[in-house]
Amino acid sequence: MEIRDVTVDDLDAVLDSRKRAFGPIPAGSIGPWRTTVAPSLAEGRYLGVFDGGRLMGTSRINRYDQWWHGRPLSMGGVASVTVAPEDRGRGVGRFLIRATMDRCAELGHVASALYPATTPLYRGLGWEHAGARNRVTLPAEALRTLGARDGGVKLRRMGPGDAAELRSVLERVYAATRASGPLGREERIDRLWLSGEDDFAYLADDGFVLYRWRGDDIDVENLVAGSEATARTLWSLVGTASSVATTVTAVVEPDDPVLWLLRERSYDSVKQTRWMFRLIDLASAVAQRGYPAAVSFDTVVEVDDPQRPANSGAWRLSISSGAGAATAVTAPAGEEAPRLTIGGMSALFAGVRPGSLRRAGLLSGGTPEIDDLLGAAFAAKPYMIDYF
Numbered sequence: 001m002e003i004r005d006v007t008v009d010d011l012d013a014v015l016d017s018r019k020r021a022f023g024p025i026p027a028g029s030i031g032p033w034r035t036t037v038a039p040s041l042a043e044g045r046y047l048g049v050f051d052g053g054r055l056m057g058t059s060r061i062n063r064y065d066q067w068w069h070g071r072p073l074s075m076g077g078v079a080s081v082t083v084a085p086e087d088r089g090r091g092v093g094r095f096l097i098r099a100t101m102d103r104c105a106e107l108g109h110v111a112s113a114l115y116p117a118t119t120p121l122y123r124g125l126g127w128e129h130a131g132a133r134n135r136v137t138l139p140a141e142a143l144r145t146l147g148a149r150d151g152g153v154k155l156r157r158m159g160p161g162d163a164a165e166l167r168s169v170l171e172r173v174y175a176a177t178r179a180s181g182p183l184g185r186e187e188r189i190d191r192l193w194l195s196g197e198d199d200f201a202y203l204a205d206d207g208f209v210l211y212r213w214r215g216d217d218i219d220v221e222n223l224v225a226g227s228e229a230t231a232r233t234l235w236s237l238v239g240t241a242s243s244v245a246t247t248v249t250a251v252v253e254p255d256d257p258v259l260w261l262l263r264e265r266s267y268d269s270v271k272q273t274r275w276m277f278r279l280i281d282l283a284s285a286v287a288q289r290g291y292p293a294a295v296s297f298d299t300v301v302e303v304d305d306p307q308r309p310a311n312s313g314a315w316r317l318s319i320s321s322g323a324g325a326a327t328a329v330t331a332p333a334g335e336e337a338p339r340l341t342i343g344g345m346s347a348l349f350a351g352v353r354p355g356s357l358r359r360a361g362l363l364s365g366g367t368p369e370i371d372d373l374l375g376a377a378f379a380a381k382p383y384m385i386d387y388f
């Protein structure tokens, strides 16, 4: 069993593996899939496990920026994980994901995230549950009446040629709102994403929406708004479908402004798809993340990462003025120092409260006061609006 990069000649076998893993692929999706993955092959982003010439399994690493408290860091999004049915249950998946983690590091990703179909495979290698993609179902008529008080914000229709502008709008909004979790994608992927014939997309100076019909209802795949006026304009535009659509299902932030704009709110109907997160290069990720400017402290934590020993050991975490640093400490951490598994450290980084990590067995030692500091520095309710 060996890991090799997938080549164009392997793509039929890869398709077969995907069908066996995830079910039939509509004929019309195969061409776009080939177009999407082709550039990633040369970049070493599609891995195969081979037994001689036979493909046993695959994984893909998507190139993303992921925003953490308003700052982007390089993240490898692991997708298309498959093992042939006849090879399952014998450690092939674990062998593949280990190699995928190492490849993330070689590609310069300081962190990795994935949507798990099963948790143990990834948890065993250091990923931990961190955030979610939230889909809320709202009454279309309630959105229609949100119309902007100041007469509206200028919108224009958006197509593939607007990918670069969309990216800069999102960068401004994510930085200003101190977003945690959402992704920046490669421009070529955004161009493809903006070319769906049955998708309708509109751009504002500080936001956008992309939606489509699903039966008699509306699916909002993405709606980002950097101000109240833009939120009202975009949501009410979607709501104008209320003469035909009863409900709108939308991917939103956990504290999405629309939930505070609605006139009535008694219960939320939210479906979460969970994603897991792993620090690949702890020191770089801590340095690249943003933090609340008011939090300032210096403390030593001990991290255990059997798969990536460079992350293991005692780290001095210094947080101040919105920036952070993790410096390796040569002396062993004292008895008082908090101790975290790499999964625990990754979840802490992603905003899971120390009080939860402690009771889940991912954090031990330390004191309640240090928990408070760590919790304040890494506070986040991370979300993604993209699925991969």
Ligand SMILES: CC(C)(COP(=O)(O)OP(=O)(O)OC[C@H]1O[C@@H](n2cnc3c(N)ncnc32)[C@H](O)[C@@H]1OP(=O)(O)O)[C@@H](O)C(=O)NCCC(=O)NCCS
Binding pocket: 021, 022, 080, 081, 082, 083, 084, 087, 088, 089, 090, 091, 092, 093, 094, 095, 115, 116, 117, 118, 119, 120, 121, 122, 124
């Ligand atoms: C999930 C999949 C990749 C696992 O591959 P595999 O070669 O069977 O996995 P391994 O034998 O290396 O098992 C690794 C660990 O995952 C666990 N695991 C594997 N499949 C599992 C499943 N379906 N449910 C729960 N745990 C599972 C194993 O028990 C093992 O855990 P352990 O080390 O604690 O015992 C494979 O079953 C598959 O391709 N499934 C269909 C597609 C899919 O779900 N892909 C994942 C998308 S995120």
